[in-house]
Amino acid sequence: MRVDLGIRARITAPVRPGGSPASVVAALSARKAIRSGVLWGYIFGIAIASSQISYTRIYKTPTQRDALAATYGTNKAMSALFGPAPQLQTVGGFTVFKISMTLMILGAVWGLLTSTRLLRGEEDSGRWDLLLTGQATRRGATAQAIAGLGAGVVVLWVVTAIITVLSGLTSSVKIPASSSLYFALAMVATSVIFLAIGAVTSQLAATRRQAASFGAAFLGVSYALRLVADAGVGLHGLTWASPLGWVEELQPLTSSQPLALLPIVAFTAVLVAVAVHLAGARDVGESIVHDRAHSVAHLGLLSGPTGLAIRLMRATVIGWWVAIAVSALLYGVIAKSAGATISGSLEEMFSKLGATGTGADAVLGLCFLIEAFLIAFVAAGQVTSARAEESGGRVDHFLTRPLSRPSWLGGRLLVALAVLVLSGVGAGIFAWLGAATQHTGLSFTTLLEAGVNLVPPAIVVLGIGVLAFGIRPRWTSIIVYGVLGWSLLLVIVGGIGAINHWVLDTSVFHHMASAPAVHPNWEANGIMTAVGLATALVGGLAFRRRDLQGE
Amino acid sequence: MPNAAIRTEGLTKRYGEVVALDHLDLEVAQGEVVGYLGPNGAGKTTTIRLLLGLSQPTEGRGAIFGLDCHRQPVETHRRVAFVAGEANLWPSLTGAETLALLGRVHGHFDEVYRDELIDQFDLDPTKKVRAYSKGNHQKVILIAALMVRPDLLVLDEPTSGLDPLMEQAFRHCIGEARERGQTVFLSSHIMSEVEALCDRVGILRDGRLIEMGTLAEMRHLSALSVEATLDGPVPDLSAVPGVSAVEADGKVLRCQVRGSIDPLLKALAATGVTELLSREPSLEELFLAQYGADGHAG
Ligand SMILES: Nc1ncnc2c1ncn2[C@@H]1O[C@H](COP(=O)(O)OP(=O)(O)OP(=O)(O)O)[C@@H](O)[C@H]1O
Ligand SMILES: [Mg+2]
Numbered sequence: 001m002r003v004d005l006g007i008r009a010r011i012t013a014p015v016r017p018g019g020s021p022a023s024v025v026a027a028l029s030a031r032k033a034i035r036s037g038v039l040w041g042y043i044f045g046i047a048i049a050s051s052q053i054s055y056t057r058i059y060k061t062p063t064q065r066d067a068l069a070a071t072y073g074t075n076k077a078m079s080a081l082f083g084p085a086p087q088l089q090t091v092g093g094f095t096v097f098k099i100s101m102t103l104m105i106l107g108a109v110w111g112l113l114t115s116t117r118l119l120r121g122e123e124d125s126g127r128w129d130l131l132l133t134g135q136a137t138r139r140g141a142t143a144q145a146i147a148g149l150g151a152g153v154v155v156l157w158v159v160t161a162i163i164t165v166l167s168g169l170t171s172s173v174k175i176p177a178s179s180s181l182y183f184a185l186a187m188v189a190t191s192v193i194f195l196a197i198g199a200v201t202s203q204l205a206a207t208r209r210q211a212a213s214f215g216a217a218f219l220g221v222s223y224a225l226r227l228v229a230d231a232g233v234g235l236h237g238l239t240w241a242s243p244l245g246w247v248e249e250l251q252p253l254t255s256s257q258p259l260a261l262l263p264i265v266a267f268t269a270v271l272v273a274v275a276v277h278l279a280g281a282r283d284v285g286e287s288i289v290h291d292r293a294h295s296v297a298h299l300g301l302l303s304g305p306t307g308l309a310i311r312l313m314r315a316t317v318i319g320w321w322v323a324i325a326v327s328a329l330l331y332g333v334i335a336k337s338a339g340a341t342i343s344g345s346l347e348e349m350f351s352k353l354g355a356t357g358t359g360a361d362a363v364l365g366l367c368f369l370i371e372a373f374l375i376a377f378v379a380a381g382q383v384t385s386a387r388a389e390e391s392g393g394r395v396d397h398f399l400t401r402p403l404s405r406p407s408w409l410g411g412r413l414l415v416a417l418a419v420l421v422l423s424g425v426g427a428g429i430f431a432w433l434g435a436a437t438q439h440t441g442l443s444f445t446t447l448l449e450a451g452v453n454l455v456p457p458a459i460v461v462l463g464i465g466v467l468a469f470g471i472r473p474r475w476t477s478i479i480v481y482g483v484l485g486w487s488l489l490l491v492i493v494g495g496i497g498a499i500n501h502w503v504l505d506t507s508v509f510h511h512m513a514s515a516p517a518v519h520p521n522w523e524a525n526g527i528m529t530a531v532g533l534a535t536a537l538v539g540g541l542a543f544r545r546r547d548l549q550g551e
Numbered sequence: 552m553p554n555a556a557i558r559t560e561g562l563t564k565r566y567g568e569v570v571a572l573d574h575l576d577l578e579v580a581q582g583e584v585v586g587y588l589g590p591n592g593a594g595k596t597t598t599i600r601l602l603l604g605l606s607q608p609t610e611g612r613g614a615i616f617g618l619d620c621h622r623q624p625v626e627t628h629r630r631v632a633f634v635a636g637e638a639n640l641w642p643s644l645t646g647a648e649t650l651a652l653l654g655r656v657h658g659h660f661d662e663v664y665r666d667e668l669i670d671q672f673d674l675d676p677t678k679k680v681r682a683y684s685k686g687n688h689q690k691v692i693l694i695a696a697l698m699v700r701p702d703l704l705v706l707d708e709p710t711s712g713l714d715p716l717m718e719q720a721f722r723h724c725i726g727e728a729r730e731r732g733q734t735v736f737l738s739s740h741i742m743s744e745v746e747a748l749c750d751r752v753g754i755l756r757d758g759r760l761i762e763m764g765t766l767a768e769m770r771h772l773s774a775l776s777v778e779a780t781l782d783g784p785v786p787d788l789s790a791v792p793g794v795s796a797v798e799a800d801g802k803v804l805r806c807q808v809r810g811s812i813d814p815l816l817k818a819l820a821a822t823g824v825t826e827l828l829s830r831e832p833s834l835e836e837l838f839l840a841q842y843g844a845d846g847h848a849g
Binding site: 293294295297298303312394396399401402403546547548 | 605633635639643
């Protein structure tokens, strides 16, 4: 009898995995968000500092700076791509021009992925069921998790701000600390907004992936609205129609306009309130947007794991392809007019950014770096989704049936390679279509080759990912995104010119020629492809011999 | 001599310091239904994952129908079907799609029997896995395993989450499998299930197989429960051989008897007995006797 009572008493005791039950969820999500915020804060800070330092090194004289401003400050195609560039004579204006759009988008992606992971992802994994049997209500738990995310974004701002202020204090840069703080704030503003957007889509969607893709669609529309607003076609008012536009209107380091914080704060507050409200209006694990519970069987692709992988990844991959195609098309369209204004010192700047030559091909060489990054991102996603099949225990269904590990992994890798090659080809074709509308004069084969040229770095990422998957499966995602982040950072920072080439060599993008600005280096591409495939092979062999491992 | 359905020799798995499975020697003959018991963390799932080639042994080996579990997983798996305690299915597929996929990966399956099973387990195959309850997830993987009529069914707590009616359907299917000569290896915490289905039972503790035999053999080794109502107060039984766990409650006596019951009857004869009940231990009592009495850690 006594034993019985003891057990019952234990069951009814509140669940308290550390800390008081009132703040468990906040603490858990804060811990994870802060960890990520520190890492990305460094990346943001270093990217900002390196732009500032590279500017002061490359553009030393007022003449050089005036030339830069004369050509770029008025180039509407460039402003459509990277945002307006009003004060290129100053280091502040250049910093905004060079880095702010990249950081705004990275920040938005960070916010979206972090909040959907910590809200929807945690919920899908069933951890919330445990917490919610404690004292937290659904709404309370969501509010707590959002508070935790808030802590993460504050840390992102603090780390970014510290590095930005330090860089601003150097004698050559000379930006007052208050301006640096405001700039850092502007750079994390999209993170704040998209954390809140992720919080809402996490309530609406049925899965984490769906929540992230709703948010990504919102980001895409927002980017397109801003692009049109800055393209100089008389629709400048549209900047006020999208969150990215509001952030742009903050105009840090040039003509600060803190009034633009108003819509940002208001929109975020409304989103948070909506998220918390919706959280209480549904059950754990359920969605607001109803996904049909019943469906007719579609057996077409379901003949094995490879077909299943295609079916499960279809929507995501198509989403990426749309992003790649649309951006390549836009780049093609603007290449001619943007390229027409490149001359003199700009050539040098372009070469520092990774492109050589002049004209439309130089602009596209630069733009294709962005495409290369997108495709490498797709490669990383292919590896992590294979790992997710394992950590979720779903691969057991195949590997306890007459199917070998090499054929399971090999099938997925073939799909991944096909996806990557098609992504590269698509980037080339759509860039050509865009360029052709403007009679840019770049041939189809040149741009097709430039598109295919984007694939080898992605294959290296894929190979490193498979190696990690084979040897340290639990680290797969950290390693593969770490390699990507590091490589991107080196591309951004590479402009300083002070970095040792051994360090630059560790970036997967460093070995890629900036086609179509220059000819693709097929030898380097062959080596990268071979290295990628070889590392994948080693990873595959290791996978054959190891234990399957859950999370 | 036909190959054993399962044979392990010194099968060992260590996770760092933890010895999850310690030199397991196990043999399951073809056509046998064997229960595999043990407290949480005893190493049941570890054994099964080694047998299926999902983990690699630290030492020793295992064979299924004479085929090495680690060197020939594909050949082995043609004759085996596995049901885990957690289904882990793809949320966006429907039940029917999942069954079709898993059936095709296996190579061949009996569609008529699949439809029968869907009926028996009362599963709605048009629903998406996301919309299924835990019990329904379990039904899907049970049907997927049964429908291929494998020579060996390896089940790791297969009925977790099933309601009593479905538990019944499960037992019925395992009964049928036995009649068809299929071999069943069933790890379970539900004693009545093991008792009802299994020819032999193995008990695992701390990674070691400490008992293996038929239920009758195991009962023989263990105590009989006796409950007697006497004419007078319970006498002192401490000197009676084989008697233990004596509980006296006025005229009612409860105790355990190991070996012959004769000495106890003689000792009680003087007082006089109105009523005497003796009962063989259930599997649950056997199990608890193994673990409960000397504390959980043993
Ligand atoms: N991947 C792993 N890493 C480390 N230790 C593990 C791992 N898998 C199992 N163990 C340990 O091995 C031992 C046996 O675990 P196993 O899962 O086989 O037990 P079980 O008998 O199936 O228990 P249960 O009845 O709870 O399912 C446990 O002590 C467990 O903690
Ligand atoms: Mg187990």
